[in-house]
Amino acid sequence: MIVPKYNKYSMNPLVLMTDFGLKEHFVAVMKGVALTINPEIKIYDLTHLISPFNTWEAALTLNNTIGYWPSSTVFVSVVDPGVGTERRSIITLTKSGHYIVTPDNGILTFIADGGRIEAIRVIDETRHRRPESENYNTFHGRDIYIYTGAKLASGMITYEDVGPLYSGEIVKIGYQKAxxxxxxxxxxxxxxxxxxxxxxxxxxxxxxxxxxxxxxxxxxxxxxxxxxxxxxxxxxxxxxxxxxxxxxxxxxxxxxxxxxxxxxxxxxxxxxxxxxxxxxxxxxxxxx
Amino acid sequence: MIVPKYNKYSMNPLVLMTDFGLKEHFVAVMKGVALTINPEIKIYDLTHLISPFNTWEAALTLNNTIGYWPSSTVFVSVVDPGVGTERRSIITLTKSGHYIVTPDNGILTFIADGGRIEAIRVIDETRHRRPESENYNTFHGRDIYIYTGAKLASGMITYEDVGPLYSGEIVKIGYQKAxxxxxxxxxxxxxxxxxxxxxxxxxxxxxxxxxxxxxxxxxxxxxxxxxxxxxxxxxxxxxxxxxxxxxxxxxxxxxxxxxxxxxxxxxxxxxxxxxxxxxxxxxxxxxx
Amino acid sequence: MIVPKYNKYSMNPLVLMTDFGLKEHFVAVMKGVALTINPEIKIYDLTHLISPFNTWEAALTLNNTIGYWPSSTVFVSVVDPGVGTERRSIITLTKSGHYIVTPDNGILTFIADGGRIEAIRVIDETRHRRPESENYNTFHGRDIYIYTGAKLASGMITYEDVGPLYSGEIVKIGYQKAxxxxxxxxxxxxxxxxxxxxxxxxxxxxxxxxxxxxxxxxxxxxxxxxxxxxxxxxxxxxxxxxxxxxxxxxxxxxxxxxxxxxxxxxxxxxxxxxxxxxxxxxxxxxxx
Incomplete structure (x- = not known):
C-alpha cells in the first residue's frame, strides 16, 4: 500500500458525496460542522446528486474518483437509506492510502472487488459523535460521518483512534463481472x-x-x-x-x-x- | 449572545445563498468580487437553488443552517425580487454571533420569530458599494451584498463600520404557528x-x-x-x-x-x- | 494590458467551467488532479451546467465572468466535443491579465471580438500532459487542461513555459453584431x-x-x-x-x-x- 505521506498533524482534503441534492441545507450543515471542528479544513464536493438511496451509483462514482486524489484524502459518503437503524458505520483505508467514511451498505463493492481495501475500522460512536446529537436519528451524515471525517482529515485523531478493526464481511452489491x-x-x-x-x-x-x-x-x-x-x-x-x-x-x-x-x-x-x-x-x- | 471569537483582522467564512441557479455566471461573478477584495477569503455555498424570488424558502433554508457554522461566519443572501427599488439593505447580527447580509424582505422571519436577533445595521451604500457600479441597478448581490460581506468576513471593516443601527420593524412573512x-x-x-x-x-x-x-x-x-x-x-x-x-x-x-x-x-x-x-x-x- | 501582479511562485485562483454536469465524477477527478499537483491550490467553479457541447453558451458565460476576478486567475474551460481529434489546445492571456485554458473551438469569440486578447500559446503536450495518460483520448480536461492550468495557477510553470506563441486565426462563432x-x-x-x-x-x-x-x-x-x-x-x-x-x-x-x-x-x-x-x-x- 501507499503510506499516507502526511503526519498526524497535517491537513488533508475532505471530500463529500451524498444524495442530498443541492437545494437544501443539508450539505451546508455538514460543512459548517466540519469547519466548527477545524476552521482550516479544506472541503470539496464530489457530488450531491447521487440518485436518492442509490448505493450502486454512489459506489461507482466513488470508485471512479478516489485514485485521482492525493493519498490521505478523506472521502465522506452519505447515501444512507438505513440511517438510524442497525448498520455498521466504518472508515476504510484503501491500499492507495485514501480514507472512506461511510455506512457499510454496498458503497465499497467495487473497491473490495478490486482487492484494494487495506483495513476497515468501525467508528466508535461513544467517542465520535457530535455533542448533544444523541436524540437525532436521521442525519448521521452530520452527527457521525462528517464529524469523524473532519477530525481525521485535520489530524485531530489518527486512523487507529477511529475504533476497532473489522475483519468480517462487508456489504457488497452483486452484478455480472466482465x-x-x-x-x-x-x-x-x-x-x-x-x-x-x-x-x-x-x-x-x-x-x-x-x-x-x-x-x-x-x-x-x-x-x-x-x-x-x-x-x-x-x-x-x-x-x-x-x-x-x-x-x-x-x-x-x-x-x-x-x-x-x-x-x-x-x-x-x-x-x-x-x-x-x-x-x-x-x-x-x-x-x- | 455569543461574542464572535475572532478579532477585526481575522478571516471568517463567507457563505452564499441565492436563487441564481448554478448555470449562469452570477455566482462566480460574486466570488470573483469577493476574492478581488481579499484573495485569502474563504467562500462557501449554502445553496443557489432557492426557487426564484421565493423568500419563504430562503428564510427557512438560512434558519436551518446558520447554527451549525462557526460564530462570526458571514452569510450573504441574495433572493431579491425588489432589487433596485427602495428596500432596506441590512446586516443582522444574531445572538449566536453570525452575520446575515440581505435585503430586508422576509429572510429573517424565523430568526426574528425565535428572538435570535441581536442587532441590525443598515448598509451605508455611500461607503459600501463596488466602485463604478452606480449605474447598475439589477445586481446588488454583486455591487453591495458580497462587496460588503467580503469586507466584513475578512476583517477589513467592523460590524460598526457597516452603517447605522436600525431598530424599526423588519419585513416578516406570516404563517400559522405550531x-x-x-x-x-x-x-x-x-x-x-x-x-x-x-x-x-x-x-x-x-x-x-x-x-x-x-x-x-x-x-x-x-x-x-x-x-x-x-x-x-x-x-x-x-x-x-x-x-x-x-x-x-x-x-x-x-x-x-x-x-x-x-x-x-x-x-x-x-x-x-x-x-x-x-x-x-x-x-x-x-x-x- | 494589466501585468499580472503575482510572481512566478505565487498561488492564483483556478476556476473551472465545463459541460460535465454536477452528477458524475468528472469535475471531482479534475480537482483531484489539480490538488495532486499542488495541495495548496485554490479551486473554484464557474459552472458545470453549460449545455452539452454548447461552445456558444460557454463563450458567453466565460466572457461575463473573467473581468470580475483578480488578474492572474487561471480559467479552465472544458466544453470539448472534439476531444481526441486534431484541434489546438491553447492558453490565452487577456489584456486584463487573466489566463484561459481551453480547446480552440469558439470559446474566445467574444473576448477576441472585443479586442481583449494579449497573447495565445499552444500547449506543448509533449511536456504538459498527465503522466501515463497517453492512451486516454476522451478526457483532455483531466489529462491536459487542468493538469497544465494547475501548474500555471500555482506558479510551477510560467506562461512562457506553456508552449510556443500562436499568431494565426482562432475559431470564432458568427452572429449579428449590434x-x-x-x-x-x-x-x-x-x-x-x-x-x-x-x-x-x-x-x-x-x-x-x-x-x-x-x-x-x-x-x-x-x-x-x-x-x-x-x-x-x-x-x-x-x-x-x-x-x-x-x-x-x-x-x-x-x-x-x-x-x-x-x-x-x-x-x-x-x-x-x-x-x-x-x-x-x-x-x-x-x-x-
Missing part, C-alpha cells in the same frame, strides 16, 4: 453517464483487446439485453474518440477510466436508443 | 424536503411529546389540509427513523432539526400523495 | 438567463442611449424575430430595474453587464412568450 469467452466479451452496463448519455460498461480494455483483429475503425457486433430481453443489436465502429465517428453516429471507444463505452458523437446514446444501466443491463461485444 | 390544543398538535407544512419528498412541519418535538401516550411505534392520526380543503387523512406510525417503517410505507418522525416530519421509507411522500408546503398547507396530528 | 440605424437599435438575443427567463441581448447601453428621447418610463417598440419569422411585437416600458414595472409585466432594462435586457417582473419572459436565444434570434428596439 469476461472473455470464445471471441466475445460480455459484461454489465454499469451506468449511463450524465449528461452525455454514454453507456459505461465494466469491460476493461485488457479484455477488449483479446477480441481477435481489434483495431481502430473495425466494425464490432454489439448486443444489449435487459435481463433476457433484446434491447439493441447493431454493428458499430471501434474508434479512438467520439469525433472519429460522424456527428450523431454511434460508436465504441475506451473511456477515460480504461473501460469500454458506447456513445453517439455529439448526441445522447441512452436517450436515442432507450438504454439504461444497472445490474439488469448486459452487453456483448464481438467481431462481426 | 400549537397544542386538546390533545392535538397543529401547525404548518413548512416545505417539502428536496429530493426526498419528506414533509417538514413547524411542530417541534417539545409540542409532539405533549400528545398523551406518545411513544415509538404508536399510531397517530394525521390530517393535512390545503387551506380548508382536506388533502390527506391517515393513521401513521411514529418511529425513530425512516428504516423502522416498512419500505415504501409512510411514517412520522422527528427530523434532524428537532421538528416533526412525515416521510415514506425509501420513497417520496410528497409525490406519492400530492402534498406541497407553504403558508396554505396545514397539518394536525393526534392520538387515534 | 448596431444603431435610423433611430432603431438591433442585435442578437444572446441567451435566456437561467432560471429567471430574462432575454440578454448584445446591445450595449451606449447604443441604446442613441435612441432619441430615451428616458426611464418611456415606451419602446420591441420586435423579435427567429430568422425572418416574427415571434414577438409589443411596446414595453424602459425602466431602471424589474420592480419598476408591475408584477408579471414585461419591461426593458439595462442588465448588470451593461447590456439591454427584456424581462417580466417576478415572472419568466422566455417561458411566457416562447422566446429563445442564439444566432437565429434577432431583436429591434426603437421609439414608438
Amino acid at each position: 469476461k472473455f469467452h470464445k471471441g466475445v466479451v460480455q459484461g454489465t452496463i454499469m451506468k449511463i453517464e450524465y449528461p452525455f448519455g454514454n453507456l459505461v460498461t465494466n469491460i476493461p480494455y485488457e479484455l477488449m483487446r483479446q477480441i481477435p483483429g481489434l483495431d481502430y475503425n473495425v466494425k464490432l457486433y454489439v448486443e444489449i439485453k435487459e435481463k433476457s430481453k433484446l434491447r439493441y443489436e447493431e454493428t458499430l465502429p471501434y474508434v479512438r474518440s467520439y469525433g472519429f465517428a460522424a456527428a450523431q453516429s454511434p460508436l465504441i471507444y475506451i473511456d477515460s477510466s480504461g473501460y469500454t463505452g458506447i456513445a453517439v458523437n455529439k448526441g445522447n446514446f441512452a436517450k436515442q436508443y432507450q438504454i439504461a444501466g444497472g445490474h439488469d443491463w448486459l452487453i456483448k461485444i464481438g467481431m462481426v | 400549537k397544542f390544543h386538546k390533545g392535538v398538535v397543529q401547525g404548518t407544512i413548512m416545505k417539502i424536503e428536496y429530493p426526498f419528498g419528506n414533509l417538514v412541519t413547524n411542530i417541534p418535538y417539545e409540542l409532539m411529546r405533549q400528545i398523551p401516550g406518545l411513544d415509538y411505534n404508536v399510531k397517530l392520526y394525521v390530517e393535512i389540509k390545503e387551506k380548508s380543503k382536506l388533502r390527506y387523512e391517515e393513521t401513521l406510525p411514529y418511529v425513530r427513523s425512516y428504516g423502522f417503517a416498512a419500505a415504501q410505507s409512510p411514517l412520522i418522525y422527528i427530523d434532524s432539526s428537532g421538528y416533526t416530519g412525515i416521510a415514506v421509507n425509501k420513497g417520496n411522500f410528497a409525490k406519492q400523495y400530492q402534498i406541497a408546503g407553504g403558508h396554505d398547507w396545514l397539518i394536525k396530528i393526534g392520538m387515534v | 448596431k444603431f440605424h435610423k433611430g432603431v437599435v438591433q442585435g442578437t438575443i444572446m441567451k435566456i438567463e437561467y432560471p429567471f427567463g430574462n432575454l440578454v441581448t448584445n446591445i450595449p447601453y451606449e447604443l441604446m442611449r442613441q435612441i432619441p428621447g430615451l428616458d426611464y418610463n418611456v415606451k419602446l417598440y420591441v420586435e423579435i424575430k427567429e430568422k425572418s419569422k416574427l415571434r414577438y411585437e409589443e411596446t414595453l416600458p424602459y425602466v431602471r430595474s424589474y420592480g419598476f414595472a408591475a408584477a408579471q409585466s414585461p419591461l426593458i432594462y439595462i442588465d448588470s453587464s451593461g447590456y439591454t435586457g427584456i424581462a417580466v417582473n417576478k415572472g419568466n419572459f422566455a417561458k411566457q412568450y416562447q422566446i429563445a436565444g442564439g444566432h437565429d434570434w434577432l431583436i429591434k428596439i426603437g421609439m414608438v
Whole structure:
C-alpha cells in the first residue's frame, strides 16, 4: 500500500458525496460542522446528486474518483437509506492510502472487488459523535460521518483512534463481472453517464483487446439485453474518440477510466436508443 | 449572545445563498468580487437553488443552517425580487454571533420569530458599494451584498463600520404557528424536503411529546389540509427513523432539526400523495 | 494590458467551467488532479451546467465572468466535443491579465471580438500532459487542461513555459453584431438567463442611449424575430430595474453587464412568450 505521506498533524482534503441534492441545507450543515471542528479544513464536493438511496451509483462514482486524489484524502459518503437503524458505520483505508467514511451498505463493492481495501475500522460512536446529537436519528451524515471525517482529515485523531478493526464481511452489491469467452466479451452496463448519455460498461480494455483483429475503425457486433430481453443489436465502429465517428453516429471507444463505452458523437446514446444501466443491463461485444 | 471569537483582522467564512441557479455566471461573478477584495477569503455555498424570488424558502433554508457554522461566519443572501427599488439593505447580527447580509424582505422571519436577533445595521451604500457600479441597478448581490460581506468576513471593516443601527420593524412573512390544543398538535407544512419528498412541519418535538401516550411505534392520526380543503387523512406510525417503517410505507418522525416530519421509507411522500408546503398547507396530528 | 501582479511562485485562483454536469465524477477527478499537483491550490467553479457541447453558451458565460476576478486567475474551460481529434489546445492571456485554458473551438469569440486578447500559446503536450495518460483520448480536461492550468495557477510553470506563441486565426462563432440605424437599435438575443427567463441581448447601453428621447418610463417598440419569422411585437416600458414595472409585466432594462435586457417582473419572459436565444434570434428596439 501507499503510506499516507502526511503526519498526524497535517491537513488533508475532505471530500463529500451524498444524495442530498443541492437545494437544501443539508450539505451546508455538514460543512459548517466540519469547519466548527477545524476552521482550516479544506472541503470539496464530489457530488450531491447521487440518485436518492442509490448505493450502486454512489459506489461507482466513488470508485471512479478516489485514485485521482492525493493519498490521505478523506472521502465522506452519505447515501444512507438505513440511517438510524442497525448498520455498521466504518472508515476504510484503501491500499492507495485514501480514507472512506461511510455506512457499510454496498458503497465499497467495487473497491473490495478490486482487492484494494487495506483495513476497515468501525467508528466508535461513544467517542465520535457530535455533542448533544444523541436524540437525532436521521442525519448521521452530520452527527457521525462528517464529524469523524473532519477530525481525521485535520489530524485531530489518527486512523487507529477511529475504533476497532473489522475483519468480517462487508456489504457488497452483486452484478455480472466482465469476461472473455470464445471471441466475445460480455459484461454489465454499469451506468449511463450524465449528461452525455454514454453507456459505461465494466469491460476493461485488457479484455477488449483479446477480441481477435481489434483495431481502430473495425466494425464490432454489439448486443444489449435487459435481463433476457433484446434491447439493441447493431454493428458499430471501434474508434479512438467520439469525433472519429460522424456527428450523431454511434460508436465504441475506451473511456477515460480504461473501460469500454458506447456513445453517439455529439448526441445522447441512452436517450436515442432507450438504454439504461444497472445490474439488469448486459452487453456483448464481438467481431462481426 | 455569543461574542464572535475572532478579532477585526481575522478571516471568517463567507457563505452564499441565492436563487441564481448554478448555470449562469452570477455566482462566480460574486466570488470573483469577493476574492478581488481579499484573495485569502474563504467562500462557501449554502445553496443557489432557492426557487426564484421565493423568500419563504430562503428564510427557512438560512434558519436551518446558520447554527451549525462557526460564530462570526458571514452569510450573504441574495433572493431579491425588489432589487433596485427602495428596500432596506441590512446586516443582522444574531445572538449566536453570525452575520446575515440581505435585503430586508422576509429572510429573517424565523430568526426574528425565535428572538435570535441581536442587532441590525443598515448598509451605508455611500461607503459600501463596488466602485463604478452606480449605474447598475439589477445586481446588488454583486455591487453591495458580497462587496460588503467580503469586507466584513475578512476583517477589513467592523460590524460598526457597516452603517447605522436600525431598530424599526423588519419585513416578516406570516404563517400559522405550531400549537397544542386538546390533545392535538397543529401547525404548518413548512416545505417539502428536496429530493426526498419528506414533509417538514413547524411542530417541534417539545409540542409532539405533549400528545398523551406518545411513544415509538404508536399510531397517530394525521390530517393535512390545503387551506380548508382536506388533502390527506391517515393513521401513521411514529418511529425513530425512516428504516423502522416498512419500505415504501409512510411514517412520522422527528427530523434532524428537532421538528416533526412525515416521510415514506425509501420513497417520496410528497409525490406519492400530492402534498406541497407553504403558508396554505396545514397539518394536525393526534392520538387515534 | 494589466501585468499580472503575482510572481512566478505565487498561488492564483483556478476556476473551472465545463459541460460535465454536477452528477458524475468528472469535475471531482479534475480537482483531484489539480490538488495532486499542488495541495495548496485554490479551486473554484464557474459552472458545470453549460449545455452539452454548447461552445456558444460557454463563450458567453466565460466572457461575463473573467473581468470580475483578480488578474492572474487561471480559467479552465472544458466544453470539448472534439476531444481526441486534431484541434489546438491553447492558453490565452487577456489584456486584463487573466489566463484561459481551453480547446480552440469558439470559446474566445467574444473576448477576441472585443479586442481583449494579449497573447495565445499552444500547449506543448509533449511536456504538459498527465503522466501515463497517453492512451486516454476522451478526457483532455483531466489529462491536459487542468493538469497544465494547475501548474500555471500555482506558479510551477510560467506562461512562457506553456508552449510556443500562436499568431494565426482562432475559431470564432458568427452572429449579428449590434448596431444603431435610423433611430432603431438591433442585435442578437444572446441567451435566456437561467432560471429567471430574462432575454440578454448584445446591445450595449451606449447604443441604446442613441435612441432619441430615451428616458426611464418611456415606451419602446420591441420586435423579435427567429430568422425572418416574427415571434414577438409589443411596446414595453424602459425602466431602471424589474420592480419598476408591475408584477408579471414585461419591461426593458439595462442588465448588470451593461447590456439591454427584456424581462417580466417576478415572472419568466422566455417561458411566457416562447422566446429563445442564439444566432437565429434577432431583436429591434426603437421609439414608438
